[in-house]
Amino acid sequence: MTFLLVLGREPKISLAELEAIFSSSKVKHIAPQLALVTAHSIPLNRLGGTIKAAQILDEPIQDFLSKLPDGKITLGISDYSEHANPRKTWELALKYKNMLKRHGRNVRLVPNGKSPILTSAASHHNQLGEKTNHIEIVKFSKYTGISIGTQNITAYAKRDQARPARDAFVGMLPPKLAQILINLATTGAKSGTILDPFCGTGVILQESVLMGYSAYGTDLSEKMIQYSQKNLDWIASRTPRLQKSNAPKLYLEAGDATDHQWKATRPDYIASEIYLGHPLSAPPAEIKLKQLQQDAKMLLVGFLKNIGSQISAGTQLALATPSWKRPDGSYSGVNILDEIDKLGYNAIKYRYASYDDLLYYREDQIVARQIIVLRKK
Ligand SMILES: C[S@@+](CC[C@H](N)C(=O)[O-])C[C@H]1O[C@@H](n2cnc3c(N)ncnc32)[C@H](O)[C@@H]1O
Numbered sequence: 001m002t003f004l005l006v007l008g009r010e011p012k013i014s015l016a017e018l019e020a021i022f023s024s025s026k027v028k029h030i031a032p033q034l035a036l037v038t039a040h041s042i043p044l045n046r047l048g049g050t051i052k053a054a055q056i057l058d059e060p061i062q063d064f065l066s067k068l069p070d071g072k073i074t075l076g077i078s079d080y081s082e083h084a085n086p087r088k089t090w091e092l093a094l095k096y097k098n099m100l101k102r103h104g105r106n107v108r109l110v111p112n113g114k115s116p117i118l119t120s121a122a123s124h125h126n127q128l129g130e131k132t133n134h135i136e137i138v139k140f141s142k143y144t145g146i147s148i149g150t151q152n153i154t155a156y157a158k159r160d161q162a163r164p165a166r167d168a169f170v171g172m173l174p175p176k177l178a179q180i181l182i183n184l185a186t187t188g189a190k191s192g193t194i195l196d197p198f199c200g201t202g203v204i205l206q207e208s209v210l211m212g213y214s215a216y217g218t219d220l221s222e223k224m225i226q227y228s229q230k231n232l233d234w235i236a237s238r239t240p241r242l243q244k245s246n247a248p249k250l251y252l253e254a255g256d257a258t259d260h261q262w263k264a265t266r267p268d269y270i271a272s273e274i275y276l277g278h279p280l281s282a283p284p285a286e287i288k289l290k291q292l293q294q295d296a297k298m299l300l301v302g303f304l305k306n307i308g309s310q311i312s313a314g315t316q317l318a319l320a321t322p323s324w325k326r327p328d329g330s331y332s333g334v335n336i337l338d339e340i341d342k343l344g345y346n347a348i349k350y351r352y353a354s355y356d357d358l359l360y361y362r363e364d365q366i367v368a369r370q371i372i373v374l375r376k377k
Helices: 011-022 061-066 086-102 120-125 153-161 175-186 203-210 222-237 286-308 337-343
Strands: 002-007 027-031 034-038 050-056 073-079 107-109 134-140 143-150 193-196 214-219 250-254 269-273 316-325 331-333 345-347 367-376
Touching: 002 011, 002 134, 002 143, 011 027, 011 034, 011 050, 011 175, 011 367, 050 120, 050 134, 061 086, 073 086, 073 120, 086 107, 120 143, 120 153, 153 175, 153 203, 175 193, 175 203, 175 269, 175 316, 175 367, 193 203, 203 214, 203 222, 203 250, 203 269, 214 222, 222 250, 286 316, 286 331, 286 337, 331 367, 337 345
Parallel strands: 073 107, 073 134, 193 214, 193 269, 214 250, 269 316
Antiparallel strands: 002 034, 002 050, 027 034, 050 143, 134 143, 316 331, 316 367, 345 367
16 A cells, blocks of 8 residues: 655654665655655554655545445545645535535535645544544645544643653653654564663653563663653553553663663663753854764763674664754764774665754754664674
């Protein structure tokens, strides 16, 4: 089956995630925000970088609509075509409604307002793609698909903001980015143990267990280990499948990533956001920047040397590393690529995303995250 996927705010990072899960031959980038994926199914709630997925129809849309099961129909349309306009999209929605009415069907249309695309909130609120007869037609150029769902923004926000132990200084990785790092490291494998050696308050650990992996968190700070424990207890208390006897395991202990021995279990994958340094409110002066880069590099190299002898060949690591904004608006990170080889790793390359494309940032952020993906030789 072919699916049309709507990519997130950083489409190149979303594409790398899709390549990791489905392999690059199954992914085709067809517009800045859109990709086609050939697959049996799309695990939308595990893909941090994908906003919406629609199955491409292999029959005319009228035929599909005329076969919908009995009951009231809720219908919306999102048209991602370059020259789509809201009025035409609405007229099309009315046309389908009238056609269905002629067949005796009761239809409610979801208004698309001033845009040819329904907002994620509108799609989600109306459960389009998630319930029988709640239909969202997704169009792009010659493609027409039926939505299988939209990213659950409410659930992400809850997992992000309702956690009991938070630390403004350590900063929190958005759960969507945690999922992306996990997918880049596991390349879609369904089980195993994910290690986060800089676990902080445990966002990656939380997303790992929710995705069915066991999680191993370590951090220099004993306080962070307690925070992670508290947050993981919280997520388990509200997730029945995490309370079962066969639920993913959690290992937590304090340790310095540059010399720790991970003995509780052998990690299969590593997904982590390394220490990003102090939060900054303005771009650092050039001399300060050099110092920050040197410190971060020492930590990263120290960690890679240490973990190298403790993981099997082929183990993949997805790491978010700091990259600092310069006064001219460009970003400058930890230059490690030249040393990867002699440290015993290969850097993973993606068809649709270069190294520079894997920069995750918001305009107002001084410290952005450069994602690097490595494989132990
Ligand atoms: C950027 S935070 C990780 C945040 C985490 N991803 C989260 O969402 O909560 C980095 C963490 O690295 C820890 N850290 C700093 N130096 C370390 C070291 N040498 N070994 C292990 N952890 C270290 C800090 O205590 C901090 O909790």
